[in-house]
Amino acid sequence: MTKETKSGDRMNQAMAHKKKRSFWRLMIMTMVLFAGAVVIMQLIEQAGNDGRVEAGDDAPNFKLVSLDGTTMVERETYDGKGLLLNFWGTFCEPCEKEMPVVQDNYATLQNMGVDFWAVNVGETPLRVDNFVNDLGVKLDYPILMDTRSEVEKAYGIYNLPVTFVIDADGKVIEKYEGELTKEKLMELAEKSL
Amino acid sequence: MLDMKYDGADLRSKRRPRSWIDRVWSFFASVKVGLWLIGLIIVGSAVGTIFPQEMYIPQQLPASQYYTDEYGTPGTIYYTLGFHNLYTSWWYITLIVMLTLSLIVVSIDRFFPLYKALKNQPVRRTDRFMRGQRLIGEGKGSDEQIDAFGDALKAKRYQVKRDGDALLAEKFRFGRWGPYVNHIGLVIFFIGAMLRVFPAFHTDTLEWVREGDTVPLEATDDEYYLRNDQFILEMYDPENNAEDAKFAEAIEKAGAVPKNYETELTLFKKTGTNEDGSPQLEEVDTGSTKVNHPFKFEKYEVYQEQYSSRPEFLSMSFNVADKETGDVYGPFTVDLTNPETTYDLGDVTVNLNDLYPDFEVKDGQPNTKSPRALNPAFFMAIDTPDGTTESNLIGIRLNVADEENRYAVQFAGTEMASTSGLRVKSDSTYPVLIVGGIIFMVGIVMGMYWPHRRIWIRRQGETDVLIAGFTNKNPSSLNREITPLLEKHGLPIWEDQARFEKKTDDNSTNERGES
Numbered sequence: 001m002t003k004e005t006k007s008g009d010r011m012n013q014a015m016a017h018k019k020k021r022s023f024w025r026l027m028i029m030t031m032v033l034f035a036g037a038v039v040i041m042q043l044i045e046q047a048g049n050d051g052r053v054e055a056g057d058d059a060p061n062f063k064l065v066s067l068d069g070t071t072m073v074e075r076e077t078y079d080g081k082g083l084l085l086n087f088w089g090t091f092c093e094p095c096e097k098e099m100p101v102v103q104d105n106y107a108t109l110q111n112m113g114v115d116f117w118a119v120n121v122g123e124t125p126l127r128v129d130n131f132v133n134d135l136g137v138k139l140d141y142p143i144l145m146d147t148r149s150e151v152e153k154a155y156g157i158y159n160l161p162v163t164f165v166i167d168a169d170g171k172v173i174e175k176y177e178g179e180l181t182k183e184k185l186m187e188l189a190e191k192s193l
Numbered sequence: 194m195l196d197m198k199y200d201g202a203d204l205r206s207k208r209r210p211r212s213w214i215d216r217v218w219s220f221f222a223s224v225k226v227g228l229w230l231i232g233l234i235i236v237g238s239a240v241g242t243i244f245p246q247e248m249y250i251p252q253q254l255p256a257s258q259y260y261t262d263e264y265g266t267p268g269t270i271y272y273t274l275g276f277h278n279l280y281t282s283w284w285y286i287t288l289i290v291m292l293t294l295s296l297i298v299v300s301i302d303r304f305f306p307l308y309k310a311l312k313n314q315p316v317r318r319t320d321r322f323m324r325g326q327r328l329i330g331e332g333k334g335s336d337e338q339i340d341a342f343g344d345a346l347k348a349k350r351y352q353v354k355r356d357g358d359a360l361l362a363e364k365f366r367f368g369r370w371g372p373y374v375n376h377i378g379l380v381i382f383f384i385g386a387m388l389r390v391f392p393a394f395h396t397d398t399l400e401w402v403r404e405g406d407t408v409p410l411e412a413t414d415d416e417y418y419l420r421n422d423q424f425i426l427e428m429y430d431p432e433n434n435a436e437d438a439k440f441a442e443a444i445e446k447a448g449a450v451p452k453n454y455e456t457e458l459t460l461f462k463k464t465g466t467n468e469d470g471s472p473q474l475e476e477v478d479t480g481s482t483k484v485n486h487p488f489k490f491e492k493y494e495v496y497q498e499q500y501s502s503r504p505e506f507l508s509m510s511f512n513v514a515d516k517e518t519g520d521v522y523g524p525f526t527v528d529l530t531n532p533e534t535t536y537d538l539g540d541v542t543v544n545l546n547d548l549y550p551d552f553e554v555k556d557g558q559p560n561t562k563s564p565r566a567l568n569p570a571f572f573m574a575i576d577t578p579d580g581t582t583e584s585n586l587i588g589i590r591l592n593v594a595d596e597e598n599r600y601a602v603q604f605a606g607t608e609m610a611s612t613s614g615l616r617v618k619s620d621s622t623y624p625v626l627i628v629g630g631i632i633f634m635v636g637i638v639m640g641m642y643w644p645h646r647r648i649w650i651r652r653q654g655e656t657d658v659l660i661a662g663f664t665n666k667n668p669s670s671l672n673r674e675i676t677p678l679l680e681k682h683g684l685p686i687w688e689d690q691a692r693f694e695k696k697t698d699d700n701s702t703n704e705r706g707e708s
Contacts, residue, residue, distance in 0.1 A: 021205075025218045028297060036290030039387045040283050046390070051411075052255070091551070091561045123550070123564045126532055130547045147531065149564075158255055 052156030055174050059085070059166045060154040064119065064144040067128055071142055073117060075170065081113035082192025084185075085164040087152065089121045090131040092160040094179035100137045105185055107140075114189045116141045121157065122149035165192045195325030197663055200310035205302045221291075221298040230292040237288065241279030244271050248397070281390060293383045300376045311366060316356035318649050318661075326649075326661035327668055332685025334658030339650050342682045346648065349674065358652040363645075369665065371640025378633030385625030394621045399498065403505060404610035407461065407474070412493060412617040418461040418474055424500060424611040427453040454497050455483045456613040460490055482615065492619045499614025506566040510605040511587070513541055513575060517599055524605035529566040540578045541600060547572040552588050559586065575600050646671050650684075660687050
């Protein structure tokens with residue numbers, strides 16, 4: 001009898017020991033893999049944050065004054081349905097070509113509840129004013145002067161023209177690089193709603 | 194021969210795995226898996242050096258375009274697989290995490306059985322155990338001889354234990370812990386490497402700052418601002434500098450040789466925000482950064498890394514000369530970033546009608562190539578006292594004006610600004626990496642220079658003794674140390690069994706692994 005109980009005790013001890021060991025094994029593996037997962041999540045988050053605003057990001061806020069000095073706009077306080085945020089320069093030919101197209105359709109956009117803001121990338125008001133006057137078309141939409149290139153930097157602009165489609169919540173739905181045609185403009189406006 | 198690695202103790206992972214936890218554990222406990230992981234990391238790191246990493250490519254192009262444009266299809270593949278950011282790519286970090294886990298599991302799996310086996314080792318070992326050792330000798334011997342031999346071993350700094358007629362002498366057991374110490378060091382090192390992912394521990398950004406400009410530092414989360422007060426580029430000047438004259442010959446061959454790149458800086462701390470959104474800044478420090486001599490504040494270092502070879506124009510000054518009377522009006526200064534449009538010079542008034550910062554002629558029309566003031570041209574109209582208006586297009590080596598014009602615009606001076614590329618860095622992981630590295634080295638040295646040595650003796654029958662020796666490193670050295678003592682005390686001389694049966698333990702090595 002004593003022999004049997006002894007071996008039974010040992011069995012129990014061994015079982016308990018084993019359970020404890022399994023627990024620690026699981027703990028160690030979970031901790032290391034969890035730490036690894038945190039690092040990788042951080043990496044993935046940073047990969048999306050390379051200083052360039054892309055689809056899916058929140059549109060950075062900014063305050064800019066228009067070329068004629070009459071209006072000041074702020075991204076956060078904009079209360080329309082959708083917003084097309086365009087960046088352009090007088091030295092960029094496709095920008096020049098798309099401007100009359102945007103002007104032709106601006107009334108339609110406004111009826112849809114979509115505004116079109118054209119941010120000039122760090123040029124002087126003098127140059128932009130001359131450029132707009134030489135265009136031959138009167139522009140109704142706001143030309144915003146980013147004289148210190150701060151907004152340009154915040155959005156990480158490489159190529160011009162570029163148009164960000166921003167919804168009412170301030171999320172970037174799409175980033176379109178290239179000249180806007182009427183079809184493209186309408187497509188982007190639809191997406192912003 | 195017995196497998197003496199881990200003293201013949203069962204490796205934990207080699208006991209029959211039962212649950213999935215044990216199976217995963219066994220996977221990471223395998224040295225084969227560990228070696229594969231190391232191999233993959235080495236291959237990955239090597240591939241990562243074929244093309245430059247993203248942080249070293251020019252900034253004008255996004256990486257997605259750069260690698261394809263520069264290196265073609267291999268470049269595209271390189272970019273797609275994330276080799277352009279190798280050390281922060283998810284799969285590289287995954288490999289490092291798996292290796293870290295492998296190191297921890299392997300160490301636990303081996304350390305505890307070995308520790309227990311060595312701690313509780315008996316002085317008297319079985320006949321089979323002793324005959325299983327590499328160094329084994331058998332022959333005549335007495336208790337007195339064993340005692341005397343034990344004393345001789347003590348003199349050699351062995352720890353000698355007796356159990357009746359059996360003897361165990363041991364030294365440098367701690368050398369066996371070398372690999373585990375080394376693994377701890379590596380794990381700490383990897384933890385340090387992984388901490389670099391978090392901006393709180395490691396930041397590294399390049400800021401382009403034009404002279405006179407103040408920029409927020411992204412690395413400090415816009416808490417600090419830097420102003421570029423002046424960029425200095427000095428060349429070796431053998432003609433005017435006696436010190437430099439000794440290099441005259443070399444400089445002649447090489448052309449102009451830069452001597453110093455330096456940026457003088459002012460550091461500001463943001464204390465609040467003004468109503469118009471601009472930051473309120475408080476000056477904290479001034480200083481300069483030269484190549485290899487960073488400007489330091491808090492945990493940050495600012496390195497002089499690049500500069501723009503084409504300085505930008507900040508302003509240009511002009512005079513207006515009356516060709517008839519020789520009178521000169523002015524000078525007046527045009528600020529290129531925010532120009533006035535009218536300049537009243539008394540009798541004459543200059544109207545700035547247009548300004549092309551980077552002048553070119555396109556389709557017969559004056560135009561600008563970029564918004565940067567690299568090659569400015571000015572379209573000016575001068576209101577003369579006669580009531581007429583004269584037009585001038587003025588630029589660098591450019592002056593288009595009507596010959597009949599009475600007034601001529603002349604350059605009076607320029608103010609230019611260079612742009613410095615400053616690398617702002619912080620790295621709080623160095624202490625972790627250094628500690629990890631030191632522990633790693635200590636582990637290596639422990640394992641390399643202190644071989645664990647053990648000698649067993651036991652009586653066999655009335656007149657005979659059995660002698661066995663073990664070392665985890667360099668058996669011939671143990672042989673050289675002990676054989677003369679055996680001879681001196683008249684004990685049987687041992688022999689190296691491995692000499693005659695080579696490579697018997699190869700299989701067991703693979704199975705049990707090495708650490």
